[in-house]
Amino acid sequence: MKILNLFFIGLLVSISSLASAQSDAEIEKMIVELHKPTKKISDSIGKLMQETKSKIETEIDSVVKENLKLRSDTLFNAFDDNAINELKQDFVFAKKYPNSLAALKLLRRHVNRFIGMNFYDTYVEVFQNFSPEIRNSEKGKEMAQNLQYFKQSKVGSTAPSFSLVDSNGKTISIDDFKGKQYVLIDFWASWCGPCREELPYIKELYKKYHQQGFEIISVAKDDKQDLWKKAIEKEQIESWRHIFTSEDNKNIIKNYNVNGIPHKVLIDKNGIIIGKWKGSGENNKHDLQQLLKSIFEAE
Structure with missing residues (x-):
């Protein structure tokens, strides 16, 4: 009977792990769908940026070249704005799935990027919304460490000594x-x-x-x-x-x-x-x- 009980306990653990994996797999599919609109925009802008860069490299006329640089800056701004919009929707999405490692992974994706610099408080809010199991996982501890480095190096903080x-x-x-x-x-x-x-x-x-x-x-x-x-x-x-x-x-x-x-x-x-x-x-x-x-x- 004891052996049988251990068998069922092991089976339940396996089923639970499988369900969790399936859940995260489903969430990852949802994330792909979530990002399709912003990915389409970033791909389009990225193509224009590359075309503009090529023209700048070959242009001889200084006035035309300067105008191309201004266009390049405008495209960079549009690219960043699109990325920030994606980040904001990712915050909302991650908050809906506090028990998901896939949602934590989504949050970690942006934490060290330029677009995330002004969103420290939101990162903390969303991270704290995750379950204790997720926060105390290996990836959760890495995220907590990232947020510590983020906090001490953001605008308004005392510069780390060296x-x-x-x-x-x-x-x-x-x-x-x-x-x-x-x-x-x-x-x-x-x-x-x-x-x-x-x-x-x-x-x-x-x-x-x-x-x-x-x-x-x-x-x-x-x-x-x-x-x-x-x-x-x-x-x-x-x-x-x-x-x-x-x-x-x-x-x-x-x-x-x-x-x-x-x-x-x-x-x-x-x-x-x-x-x-x-x-x-x-x-x-x-x-x-x-x-x-x-x-x-x-x-």
Whole structure:
């Protein structure tokens, strides 16, 4: 009888696991259907973006080229707006299925992306709505950790502290600048094309505002120090501080929630994050420039 009872208990566990798997499989199918409208839009915009990029690369006329760049920015905005609309509908969907790992997976999909930067409170609300079993699962614990990194690196938070050795062998800490300077941390790499394309623009900002209390710390996600040092020299950006992230000091990447580059963080004199930009593009450049202008040209 005891053996029989154990058999039925095992059978019930198997059936329960199968039902859960089927349920998540069904939910995943629902998610595919849910995303069809936004996917159609993103595919369409993506095609236009690629066509515009190709035209920019081959266009000789400077006026036409500038207009193409403006069109590219408009398309980027439309692409992001569509992605944000998808994120909002995913929040609603995930909240309907608090016992589903598939719904948690859906939420995790966006958490580190640019479009999710301004939705921390919503992420927390939806995550807390999941059942204790889902929150305490392996994926749930990973999500909780992601949200912690998100919280400490978002605009309005105190910048995570660090103490690292720069390219000149000198120790550098974010606390060194408190009460003195605004600091832009620029996460980049020698192999990152978009990162290096932005350096002339960054150099202009440094030249314009450095004497007024603007400092830059470049943090490289490079694999080889020699390539990193060659890039610094070639781009002529020795004027500011540089940090190479090795296996021993990669916590700065996690603590600032950096998942892709370029990634920029602006910190005020009180050590508070006041700006954050993921990715490249004219919109990000414009936002950073306007924020610095409001700080230094208003003082």
